[in-house]
Amino acid sequence: MAERVSVSVVVASHARKLRLLWLLNALEEQTLAEPWELILVHTYRPEIIEDVVSSHPLARRGVLRQTAVDASSGSPALQRNLGWRQALGELIAFVDDDCRPEPVWLERLVETERRHPGAIVQGTTSPDPLEMAITRAPHVRTMTIQPVGPYAQTCNILYPRELLHRLDGFDERAIAGEDVGLSLRARATGRAIEAAPDAVVYHAVESHTLPGIVKLNLKWRHLAYLVKRHPEFREQLELRLFWDRDHLYTCGALLGLAGARRHPLLASLAIPHFVRSLGRRGTGLANRTVSAFEAPGQLVRQAAEVLGLAAGSIRHQTFVL
Amino acid sequence: MTSSNQPPLRVALLRTEPCGAADTLTVLAQELRAAGIDPVLLDPPSRSRKLTALLRRRGFVESVGSAPTSLALLVANRFDVVHAFTPVDAAVACAARRVRPHRVVFSCLEAPDRSCIAHRRLVLQALSRALEHSDTLLAPNELVAAAMRRWLGVEAAVVCHTATSLAQVYQSLEVAELP
Numbered sequence: 001m002a003e004r005v006s007v008s009v010v011v012a013s014h015a016r017k018l019r020l021l022w023l024l025n026a027l028e029e030q031t032l033a034e035p036w037e038l039i040l041v042h043t044y045r046p047e048i049i050e051d052v053v054s055s056h057p058l059a060r061r062g063v064l065r066q067t068a069v070d071a072s073s074g075s076p077a078l079q080r081n082l083g084w085r086q087a088l089g090e091l092i093a094f095v096d097d098d099c100r101p102e103p104v105w106l107e108r109l110v111e112t113e114r115r116h117p118g119a120i121v122q123g124t125t126s127p128d129p130l131e132m133a134i135t136r137a138p139h140v141r142t143m144t145i146q147p148v149g150p151y152a153q154t155c156n157i158l159y160p161r162e163l164l165h166r167l168d169g170f171d172e173r174a175i176a177g178e179d180v181g182l183s184l185r186a187r188a189t190g191r192a193i194e195a196a197p198d199a200v201v202y203h204a205v206e207s208h209t210l211p212g213i214v215k216l217n218l219k220w221r222h223l224a225y226l227v228k229r230h231p232e233f234r235e236q237l238e239l240r241l242f243w244d245r246d247h248l249y250t251c252g253a254l255l256g257l258a259g260a261r262r263h264p265l266l267a268s269l270a271i272p273h274f275v276r277s278l279g280r281r282g283t284g285l286a287n288r289t290v291s292a293f294e295a296p297g298q299l300v301r302q303a304a305e306v307l308g309l310a311a312g313s314i315r316h317q318t319f320v321l
Numbered sequence: 322m323t324s325s326n327q328p329p330l331r332v333a334l335l336r337t338e339p340c341g342a343a344d345t346l347t348v349l350a351q352e353l354r355a356a357g358i359d360p361v362l363l364d365p366p367s368r369s370r371k372l373t374a375l376l377r378r379r380g381f382v383e384s385v386g387s388a389p390t391s392l393a394l395l396v397a398n399r400f401d402v403v404h405a406f407t408p409v410d411a412a413v414a415c416a417a418r419r420v421r422p423h424r425v426v427f428s429c430l431e432a433p434d435r436s437c438i439a440h441r442r443l444v445l446q447a448l449s450r451a452l453e454h455s456d457t458l459l460a461p462n463e464l465v466a467a468a469m470r471r472w473l474g475v476e477a478a479v480v481c482h483t484a485t486s487l488a489q490v491y492q493s494l495e496v497a498e499l500p
Contacts, residue, residue, distance in 0.1 A: 018449060021474045022435060052474045100435075133441045136380030207380075207442050 006034045007110055007158075008087030012079030013042040013097035014071070019204060020097045021052045027095075028058050032106040038064045039087055041079035043071035077170035077178040080154065084164050092161050094154040094179075098204035100128060101156075108199035109158045116194045120163070120186055122147040123156040123199030130202075137207030138294040139301060141216065144203075147195035150236045152183030156201040163191060176219045177226035184230045210297050214304040221312030228318040242321050243309060249273040250302035251321060273299070329359040330491050333400040333423075335410040337365055337387040346406075352484030358491060361400070365390035382441040384409040396420045402491045406430055408444060411451030424494040427455040428482065432468035448473070456494055 009027065013020045020042070027038055038058055042049070049066065058064040067082055084092045093109055095101055105123065112121045125145040127135065134140060143155060157179075167185050170178040183193065208216060223243065227233055234240040242248040249272045256269030277295040281287040306321050313319045332353065336346045350360040365387040372386050384407050391410060395403060395417035402424040405411035411427035418425065439445040452458065452475050460466035460477040469477045480486045 017474065018438075018445065022472070025435070025471060051476075055470075128439075130436050131439055133380040134439075136378065137442055204439070 004035045005037045005088040007032070007036045007091040007093055007106060008084070008089035008161075009036065009038045009093045009095060009106065010080055010083035010087060011038065011040050011095060011097055012074075012076050012083065013040060013044070014074055014079075015043070016097045017044065017048055017052055021056075022100060023095070023097055024053070024056050024058055024064070026100045026103075027106075028056075029103045030101070030106045031103050032110060034110070036063070036106060037088060039083040040064060040066040041069060041074075041083045042066060043069055043074040043079075075172065075175065076154070077172045077174055080178075081169040081172065084159075084161065084169060087161060090161050091158055092164060093158040094156075095201060096155040096203075098206075099125070099155050100202045100204075102200045102202070105156075105199050105201060108196050112194055112196035112199065113158055113160070116192065118160055118163070119192045119194040120152070120160075120183065121158040121194050121196050121199070122149065122152060123158075123196045123201060125153070125156045125201045125203050127205050128202035131205035134205040134207050138297050139208045139210060139213040140205060141208060141213065142203050142205040147197060148193045151177075151180045152186075152193060154179040155203060156199065157183075158196075159186070163189075171229070174225055174229075175222040177223050180233070181226050181229060184233060188232075210300060213301055217301070217305050218308050220305060221308035221315075224309060224312035224316040224318055224320050227320045228316045231318075234320075237320065241319065243305075246276070246302055247306050247309070247321055249276055250299065250306055253299060254303055254306070273302075329357055330401045331359045331361065331399065332491055333361050333363045333395065333398070333403045333414075335363050335391060335403060335405045335407075335414065337384050337391060337407065337410055349482065349484060349487070353488060356484045356488040358484075358488050361398070363391065363394050365394065380442045382409060382444050382447075385443055388413050392417055395423075399423075402426060402494055404428065404487070404491075405451070405455075408448040408451045411455055412447035415450055415454035424457075424491075425455045426457045426459060426490065426494070427451050428459040428461070429465055429469055429473075429477065430461060430482070432465045433472045434468060435472060438472055457490060459490065 011023065040053065053059055053066055056064065069079060080094065091110060091113055093106060109121050109123055113119060124147055125143050127142040127144060145153060163186060167182060171181050174181055237243060238245050238248045253270040253273035256266050259266035274295065277298055278288055278291045280291045309321050334346050334350055346362060350362050353360040373383050376383055376386050388409055391413045395414060399421060400423045403414040404426040405414045406428050411425060414425045438448060452473055458475055458477040459480050460469055461482045463479055466477045466479045469475055480490055
């Protein structure tokens, strides 16, 4: 059977026991008719693996193989590299442990790859419709990707294994954005990324407290490393400097608020940020009121992200905010 | 087992869901009393419609509204066992024992599925705490136990939720030492 595996699904997992179980359940329902395998590289204790993985139907059917790495040394890049390097399939599909693929997900990715041999295939990622109520929280983490997007995140993408070999996989020095880095190196070889819009993965919707989301987003300071390694990525940035439009407007707001006492006109720099903030939840009085209540927290969150990137810029000696 | 000179086990039955379970618990409490248990139905005051509507609008699960009152009741009173029937109640019971040591029993009365285990704010967090910190997880039948295995990754004891069976569960917990 091992010889016949056509696609390997690689999952790196850490500290998401229940989400991982739900992902396994979703993968169990895949409709792909060809033999496929799941390689899980995780940081869990043996008793958790016993509860969640070993007894799972995918493991009993021999579809799932798992490798444990030490939690202190594990990282998404290292775990994914360990995963694809032991894969038997010629195609490697990546999905994250906080995602839930639709039953036809793998089938659609493989179909698209067969139509475009050698291409990278990116699917659609949407916030999980079963968790949409959570988007009413002020600070939410989820993902929306309409393929082909600029970042080529590993929550829903397929690579030919030979390409991963040629590129030597993910850059394990990258703490964040290792998936973007890989896609940039792939694009540099002339390899195309094809869209598979009907290969859908639903991403978890998680609400966080303000300190929680600030702490979580601090990891994005390491994106400066990505920009340093791939200067061409600046083309994707706002004004070749700001990670996204929110960061641009936040910098304007901070500058405006700081300078308004001396030069009142500078306060106008904050207008784009506050207009955007007030429209976050759509139009209508109720939505605008909620947005207004949430605006200070949003500013703190965005400011923390910008400051984090500034610190990362100093560390990696390249400027990105 | 409880000997004749020991006071009966004091068991709190948390009922915060405004659903059919309330009547079931009233009957269960009466039967438990007959089985030699001292049951207390903990009924936090019913939530106002405004609070419920606000919680719903902000994406919370409604039972969060009763959590502060439940916590206060559990901290203010001594119980040997607290039996919870929702993830939020079980998480509250686990939190309360930092102040008042007691056993926590968490029963899933209905089969969980993917659509109701992370559907609103704090459900997943409460569920994770309840599963990790409860002393015993119960399922009323094999169907619910199988769903708990599939969606929660836990092995729940299948116990028919009658007074006699539950009294045995409470008494077996009482014999074991508190952490």
